[in-house]
Amino acid sequence: MKLILFIWRQQGADDPGKLVRYDTSEISAEMSFLEMLDVVNEGLVKDGKEPIAFDHDCREGICGTCSQVINGVPHGPQERTTVCQLHMRQFKDGDKIYIEPWRARAFPIVKDLIVDRSSLERVMQAGGYISVHTGCAPDANSILIRREDAETAMDAAECIGCGACVAACPNGSAMLFTAAKVTQFASLPQGQTEAKHRVCMMTEVMKHEGFGSCTNHYECQAVCPKGLKTSFIARLNREFLKALDSPEMPESFSGGFLNRGNPSR
Amino acid sequence: MILDGRAPIGPIETQWERHCRDLKLINPANRRKYKIIVVGTGLAGASAAATLGELGYNVETFCYQDSPRRAHSVAAQGGINAAKNYTGDGDSVYRLFHDTVKGGDFRSREANVYRLAALSNNIIDQCVAQGVPFARDYAGYLENRSFGGAQVSRTFFAKGQTGQQLLLGAYSAMLRQIRAGNVRHHSRAEMLDIVLLEGEAKGIITRDMVTGEIRTHAADAVCLCTGGYANVYYLSTNAMGCNVTAAYRAYKKGAYFANPCYTQIHPTCIPVSGDYQSKLTLMSESLRNDGRVWVPIKKGDNRPAGEIPVVERDYYLERKYPAFGNLAPRDISSRSAKEVCDEGRGVGPGGRGVYLDFADSVRRLGENSVRQKYGNLFEMYERITGENAYAQPMRIYPAPHYTMGGLWVDYNLQSNIPGLFVLGEANFSDHGANRLGASALMQGLADGYFIIPHTIANYLAVSGPGKADLDNPEFAKAREDVNTFIAKILAIQGRRTANDFHAALGKIMWEHVGMSRSEKSLKTALRLIPELREQFWEDLKVPGGNADLNQELEKAGRVADFLDFAELMTRDALSRDESCGGHFREEHQTVEGEAVRDDETSSHVSAWEFRGGHEIPEMHKEPLVFENIKPAVRSYK
Numbered sequence: 087m088k089l090i091l092f093i094w095r096q097q098g099a100d101d102p103g104k105l106v107r108y109d110t111s112e113i114s115a116e117m118s119f120l121e122m123l124d125v126v127n128e129g130l131v132k133d134g135k136e137p138i139a140f141d142h143d144c145r146e147g148i149c150g151t152c153s154q155v156i157n158g159v160p161h162g163p164q165e166r167t168t169v170c171q172l173h174m175r176q177f178k179d180g181d182k183i184y185i186e187p188w189r190a191r192a193f194p195i196v197k198d199l200i201v202d203r204s205s206l207e208r209v210m211q212a213g214g215y216i217s218v219h220t221g222c223a224p225d226a227n228s229i230l231i232r233r234e235d236a237e238t239a240m241d242a243a244e245c246i247g248c249g250a251c252v253a254a255c256p257n258g259s260a261m262l263f264t265a266a267k268v269t270q271f272a273s274l275p276q277g278q279t280e281a282k283h284r285v286c287m288m289t290e291v292m293k294h295e296g297f298g299s300c301t302n303h304y305e306c307q308a309v310c311p312k313g314l315k316t317s318f319i320a321r322l323n324r325e326f327l328k329a330l331d332s333p334e335m336p337e338s339f340s341g342g343f344l345n346r347g348n349p350s351r
Numbered sequence: 352m353i354l355d356g357r358a359p360i361g362p363i364e365t366q367w368e369r370h371c372r373d374l375k376l377i378n379p380a381n382r383r384k385y386k387i388i389v390v391g392t393g394l395a396g397a398s399a400a401a402t403l404g405e406l407g408y409n410v411e412t413f414c415y416q417d418s419p420r421r422a423h424s425v426a427a428q429g430g431i432n433a434a435k436n437y438t439g440d441g442d443s444v445y446r447l448f449h450d451t452v453k454g455g456d457f458r459s460r461e462a463n464v465y466r467l468a469a470l471s472n473n474i475i476d477q478c479v480a481q482g483v484p485f486a487r488d489y490a491g492y493l494e495n496r497s498f499g500g501a502q503v504s505r506t507f508f509a510k511g512q513t514g515q516q517l518l519l520g521a522y523s524a525m526l527r528q529i530r531a532g533n534v535r536h537h538s539r540a541e542m543l544d545i546v547l548l549e550g551e552a553k554g555i556i557t558r559d560m561v562t563g564e565i566r567t568h569a570a571d572a573v574c575l576c577t578g579g580y581a582n583v584y585y586l587s588t589n590a591m592g593c594n595v596t597a598a599y600r601a602y603k604k605g606a607y608f609a610n611p612c613y614t615q616i617h618p619t620c621i622p623v624s625g626d627y628q629s630k631l632t633l634m635s636e637s638l639r640n641d642g643r644v645w646v647p648i649k650k651g652d653n654r655p656a657g658e659i660p661v662v663e664r665d666y667y668l669e670r671k672y673p674a675f676g677n678l679a680p681r682d683i684s685s686r687s688a689k690e691v692c693d694e695g696r697g698v699g700p701g702g703r704g705v706y707l708d709f710a711d712s713v714r715r716l717g718e719n720s721v722r723q724k725y726g727n728l729f730e731m732y733e734r735i736t737g738e739n740a741y742a743q744p745m746r747i748y749p750a751p752h753y754t755m756g757g758l759w760v761d762y763n764l765q766s767n768i769p770g771l772f773v774l775g776e777a778n779f780s781d782h783g784a785n786r787l788g789a790s791a792l793m794q795g796l797a798d799g800y801f802i803i804p805h806t807i808a809n810y811l812a813v814s815g816p817g818k819a820d821l822d823n824p825e826f827a828k829a830r831e832d833v834n835t836f837i838a839k840i841l842a843i844q845g846r847r848t849a850n851d852f853h854a855a856l857g858k859i860m861w862e863h864v865g866m867s868r869s870e871k872s873l874k875t876a877l878r879l880i881p882e883l884r885e886q887f888w889e890d891l892k893v894p895g896g897n898a899d900l901n902q903e904l905e906k907a908g909r910v911a912d913f914l915d916f917a918e919l920m921t922r923d924a925l926s927r928d929e930s931c932g933g934h935f936r937e938e939h940q941t942v943e944g945e946a947v948r949d950d951e952t953s954s955h956v957s958a959w960e961f962r963g964g965h966e967i968p969e970m971h972k973e974p975l976v977f978e979n980i981k982p983a984v985r986s987y988k
């Protein structure tokens with residue numbers, strides 16, 4: 087099939103960037119979306135032009151590296167599917183496709199379709215772990231976990247950290263991302279000891295990194311390639327309320343992040 | 352030279368414990384004076400960094416992705432082995448040890464494998480404590496499944512995302528140390544060389560993949576945890592960025608490369624669909640628990656699967672290996688698939704595929720049960736192929752997947768270069784000539800959490816802290832060499848892309864150094880690879896420069912190393928004049944087509960030493976001695 091692509095090109099963080107048109111032919115329906123871009127890039131390189139920079143690695147929908155907004159939707163038209171798993175049979179001959187990077191205040195653009203997601207790393211560093219020293223763990227079956235709890239933890243833990251939720255949210259919020267980690271650990275007995283500290287620290291850093299907060303648009307749930315649910319955000323809010331008056335609340339905590347919406351508005 | 356793996360002597364059951372007792376320690380207050388570089392933050396690197404940081408060392412980590420959470424360990428689906436015997440089906444450390452040595456076709460170091468089996472239980476404990484959500488039964492206990500090459504259920508799993516969950520566990524443990532200030536991490540940083548001072552590894556050179564800056568880093572020891580090299584085949588189940596660069600450049604600095612020809616071709620992957628194909632996708636081996644593998648008995652039978660009556664189907668694994676059936680080990684299953692396709696009985700486009708059929712399981716267990724177990728895999732299959740595997744069988748074909756070869760290490764995981772340690776898939780030691788399913792995750796975490804923290808102290812205590820100084824001219828020289836290499840690549844300005852060359856190399860390797868090899872095919876490869884390499888250095892095209900993010904430049908550097916490495920791999924395959932595990936030499940097989948080992952002449956590790964330029968490398972042998980499990984013909988019948 088033939089396609090008309092409009093792709094965001096931006097040399098670096100300080101460049102204003104623009105959409106550039108590319109006409110392609112000989113795209114097969116069996117190709118993945120990224121293989122289609124590979125074909126475009128091979129052509130550009132052979133013409134001595136710089137190829138379109140985009141992030142990708144596993145191409146199996148699990149590493150969370152790929153990150154493109156396709157026709158206005160993070161990861162494109164197919165439900166529960168990352169860009170790398172999207173196949174061209176979802177498109178038809180003559181389609182116009184707009185391809186842009188994640189856009190969010192907390193994700194500065196590095197080049198073309200590549201953004202800097204290190205803000206998510208810092209949210210995780212703030213408390214996305216259970217503090218256990220290597221080698222001092224008890225026998226695995228000495229901690230019994232109800233199957234339902236284990237399953238909730240697993241559902242939340244499926245997050246691949248791609249950031250589509252942030253890109254889809256009008257507030258640029260990372261609540262679904264943060265909530266997933268908080269829910270995973272809050273569902274497990276191992277995660278209880280640090281639960282209050284964790285939710286305080288993670289939400290605090292989230293705010294400092296320039297992410298907004300949730301005002302119930304549900305866009306994150308609609309685009310999440312792993313099907314994470316906004317009910318995790320409700321869980322985050324509950325965990326947060328439980329922690330509010332606890333001594334674990336960090337001193338620097340400025341409070342009131344709930345329903346604050348878009349920080350730039 | 353005869354190499355010594357320095358495994359402790361005495362009864363195998365107590366070797367590691369006794370060895371730990373003899374290793375030197377470093378006092379907690381002194382540890383922060385030692386800096387350790389960890390390159391690669393997959394399972395092996397992240398678990399090592401977390402533990403070393405926790406112990407108080409000053410750790411610096413590097414990975415090429417934008418986050419450690421994206422290392423390719425994340426893609427492991429099936430599970431991780433441990434000898435817990437929670438299912439009471441007779442498992443034990445000894446049995447896991449036995450299965451792994453046998454699975455590796457008696458080409459691994461016994462002492463290492465025993466230690467791995469013994470540590471396996473600690474790994475599960477550690478991961479559960481970290482909050483890894485392994486599957487549980489209704490009473491809240493951990494669940495197990497069975498995997499290829501074993502007759503017990505010893506595989507722990509987290510849905511179809513075990514690797515992801517284990518990696519996130521190790522990653523979070525590492526983040527905790529970043530937060531504590533013990534680990535400093537660099538993402539989008541590619542290691543391009545190691546630096547030796549007086550013959551010991553004391554630093555690395557990296558390229559900042561965003562700014563292009565070439566940086567020098569000094570340390571007291573270096574751990575390489577940079578994964579496997581299956582991408583030498585171009586198409587593999589590895590991530591696009593997986594490379595041999597870090598290992599190969601260490602090899603060029605004198606580290607021995609062991610058994611590079613041992614590569615694992617995984618039997619259950621989605622077949623190639625066209626020339627544009629950029630990677631292959633694995634369908635977890637766990638599917639073989641409930642799926643039956645078959646092809647039509649008749650050649651060229653292209654009726655739809657459902658219209659081929661059972662009597663006209665050949666369930667060839669069940670027929671040939673009744674004891675293990677569809678759970679025969681990977682090398683055997685892959686070769687059998689190739690065989691039936693070579694006979695013209697393959698299915699799907701191009702005849703390069705076999706069926707993996709769930710119809711019987713759906714009938715027996717109901718579609719819902721099958722969905723519960725494998726739902727996400729079936730979805731993935733449908734996304735890629737557009738076919739519904741509940742209604743028609745999956746089509747699968749073998750694909751390069753894992754590499755048992757790697758940098759040579761001794762029992763302490765130290766390479767022949769003092770101060771250079773190698774962990775995870777990047778080393779060679781535990782899987783012999785074939786790896787069993789669910790044992791790579793186990794090895795990566797055993798190396799990182801439980802082995803390196805002990806063994807590295809022994810080296811550091813002797814070498815002392817702070818010997819490496821960035822002002823040492825060796826650093827400037829190594830940086831200059833890297834700059835020269837990059838400038839050389841950018842200067843070619845030919846016509847063909849790095850990808851083009853990579854694909855061409857992959858074709859050579861798959862055809863001539865793939866699932867089966869012969870003297871003739873290997874010699875052909877040894878002629879074709881240097882020709883291709885020559886074209887690469889004359890006709891490569893890399894646009895842009897070095898001063899910013901340049902993905903073509905990254906690719907070109909990796910392909911350049913693959914082109915060199917491919918030759919080493921082929922040479923190793925040629926010199927190993929026997930069939931063993933994943934290395935199948937057509938000259939050495941039984942009339943039924945089973946691999947024939949030659950324990951008289953080939954019971955050794957081949958460790959190759961770089962001799963400069965394209966000189967033929969020198970082979971060193973580490974003899975393999977089996978004191979506990981007597982080498983026998985590996986039978987799965």
Ligand SMILES: Cc1cc2nc3c(=O)[nH]c(=O)nc-3n(C[C@H](O)[C@H](O)[C@H](O)COP(=O)(O)OP(=O)(O)OC[C@H]3O[C@@H](n4cnc5c(N)ncnc54)[C@H](O)[C@@H]3O)c2cc1C
Pocket residue numbers: 390391392393394395396413414415416419422423424425426427428429430431432513514540541542543576577578579588589590593594596597633752753774775776777788789790791792793795
């Ligand atoms: C699809 C798939 C499924 C699998 N399923 C299973 C399974 O079910 N069970 C099992 O036991 N095993 C499985 N395996 C094997 C197992 O996942 C791997 O062997 C293991 O995870 C490797 O871990 P690692 O830490 O050694 O390397 P990796 O996880 O590959 O990490 C390599 C690290 O090195 C970094 N790196 C590489 N090169 C450089 C460089 N030049 N400079 C800087 N950094 C660099 C990368 O950024 C990354 O951080 C599977 C493998 C694949 C591909």
Ligand code: FES
Pocket residue numbers: 141142143144145146147148149150151152168169170171
């Ligand atoms: S490239 Fe890994 S999820 Fe898309």
